[in-house]
Amino acid sequence: MTEFALFIITSEYVAFVSLTNDNDCRHYNSKIIRTCPNKDPTHYSLKLLRVCGLHPDSRSKLLYVYFCINYLCFMVILILAITGVATTYDTNIFEAIENLQTVFLYIHLLGKYPNIFFKKHKLLQQRTKFWSVEKFSGDIRKECDEILTTTTKFVRYFIVITFLVVMNFFLQPILTGDLPVRVYVPKGWFHYINLTYWYLIPIIIGSTYGSDLIFCSVCIPIVVQFKLLAHKFENLTIENKAGFEKEVKKIVDHQNFLMEYCQEINHYTNAIFLNQFIVSTAIICMQLFIVSQKEFLLPNKLKCLGHCLMEIVETVIYCFNAELLSEASENVGNAAYSSKWYDTNVSELRKSIVLVISRSQKRIVFSGFGLVLINLKTFTQIFKTALSFYSYLNTMVSFEGN
Secondary structure, three states: OHHHHHHHHHHHHHHHHOOOOOOOEEEEOOEEEEOOHHHOOHHHHHHHHHHOOOOOOOOOOHHHHHHHHHHHHHHHHHHHHHHHHHHHOOOOHHHHHHHHHHHHHHHHHHHHHHHHHHHOOOOOHHHHHOOOHHHOOOHHHHHHHHHHHHHHHHHHHHHHHHHHHHHHHHOHHHHOOOOOOOOOOOOOOHHHHHHHHHHOHHHHHHHHHHHHHHHHHHHHHHHHHHHHHHHHHHOOOOOOHHHHHHHHHHHHHHHHHHHHHHHHHHHHHHHHHHHHHHHHHHHHHHHHHHHHOOOOOHHHHHHHHHHHHHHHHHHHHHHHHHHHHHHHHHHHHHHHHOOOHHHOOOHHHHHHHHHHHHHHHOOOOOEEOOOEEOOHHHHHHHHHHHHHHHHHHHHHHHHHHO
């Protein structure tokens, strides 16, 4: 716990130092990337993953042992939660719902943890090919700097709020005498299970929220790259034929790279998207139910309310960023159409412009194995479905009570 608290303090300190030190350097994949932490959304995300033992640069074989131990602990808690549902369903529906909430929370973890552990090395490797914002000037640079700075601030605040929400769970043994989340407790196992929960805190935070932040931290710089790409098209000038051909080829190659990178991101997040869609619906439904019922204690309600809001924010992170990427990609086609392509008679260049426009019209789509599309429309569907299930659950419990 001390390590994570120090991480938050250190992150704030680094942000302060970066205001006076422009030569900040960060090592990744044996290459030096010069970056200002205040304009790099991945800076704090990677710090979080390092604290949680999930950093992309972490290559120790002992981490695989650590992974197996953690995964076994998650499985044990999941089994105890399922047992809790089975043993309380007929006697105490409220306790059964709390156990069911734990089941979905740990399915959420079991889905995200292996994904970020085994695929963490692949997602950030291509960032060295990004165009530097510093090489641009004027309004486009100000706009991109503002986007990156705002995203970095969001990541910092999200980490702090995440820590507070998670700690709210772990105050339950003190406030209510119950476990952070309810499971079936065999006689004499309470303290062992509680210690297991505390041991898993870094992995819970890193798996659940680290995945969200990495997705956000990768998507926003790509949005910026698409904006720079559109800016390049809008400002193409034909000073000489050879230079114009070279510039167009460079732009087309960069667009191809970005489109392929988006496909890699979708491949990385397929399982997370599907997991998020199914599990967030169930969790929001049950936590709204717990908050609305007088049978639950106030600390428990506050815990569930905080986590419910974070679950909504998690879903927004995926849906909103996916929507931003799709729109940014489409805008490249509009910029290409507005360029000076009509001032050249070279047929190959015209064909390149047509291909750029055609490819931009093919919307970037993120999905969970093709079963669930990730966009803002999906977010509204998740929320509507959760409210529908909540209404059904509330009606069912009220009917049984009468």
